[in-house]
Amino acid sequence: MFHSVIGILVFLILISLPAIISSINIIPGRMAYVCEVLGKPQRRPLKSGLNFTIPFITTISYKISLQQRQVETLSEVKTKDDVFIEIRWVLLYSVRDDDDAIFNFAYKVTEPVKRLVFKVENEIRQISSTMTLSELYSQRNAIASQVIADQTTDALESGLDIHNVTIEQPMPPKVIQEAMNNKLAAIARKDAAQAEADAEMVRRLGIAKAEAMSKQLQGEGIANERKAIAKGFAEAAATLRSSMTDASEDAILALMLNVNQNDMVTTASRTGKATVIFVPTDMNMQNITSTSAGRFIPTPE
Missing domain, CATH: 1.20.5 (Single alpha-helices involved in coiled-coils or other helix-helix interfaces)
Structure with missing residues (x-):
């Protein structure tokens, strides 16, 4: 009888062992498991570490990574000056480490990452259409900042955080590049x-x-x-006047004018390069001589 009981216990243990093992869940770091109990989603996910579930009742529906991920995309855009160019951009995102965010990521939207990429790409195209090619070159960071500001709230509704949007250097066609170089x-x-x-x-x-x-x-x-x-x-x-009190004003003036003319002729003969000097005909040598000798010519009445 004792041996029969032991056998039954061993049999039951062997049968329930897979169920017991399946109820033990060791979840890696930066991961979250979304569970359903009899088909009903549970808002509280299983976080990293040791977790237990009820066999055959609780099932793991989604295994979600909380690490940052990136999507790199090449998009064709049209600028304000009717130039078609290709822009390579990178989206850095992650699922927010929050129970409601994880639940929304799993159930609220089908393929939330694909939806986010579509919305970001569509906004980059819209912004690019309002800029010229030169503005697009110089304002890439401003475009990325605007996209992050506009899409953060919408992304969070799907449980996603946008960490960064990087827009690389636009690559216009070779013909456009040559035209730009010629213009510069x-x-x-x-x-x-x-x-x-x-x-x-x-x-x-x-x-x-x-x-x-x-x-x-x-x-x-x-x-x-x-x-x-x-x-x-x-x-x-x-x-x-002070030394020749008897001389008239006209005599003094005549003396000064003739002395000045004589000095001019003398200076010209010494320093000038001319070989012929024309002496003015109105130089009154008699007055000069008379005045110099002290014989003054009386002033005409």
């Missing part, structure tokens, strides 16, 4: 010609300013020279 080269040549013209204008303006300053200084020199001559004449006349 033409702009560079235009800028160089403009810079050269500006430099020439600055140079000429500098020369004109220098000439104007030179003439101004020359005029000031001539004016100062004339002031000095006038001052010298005034001082000479005053000296003559």
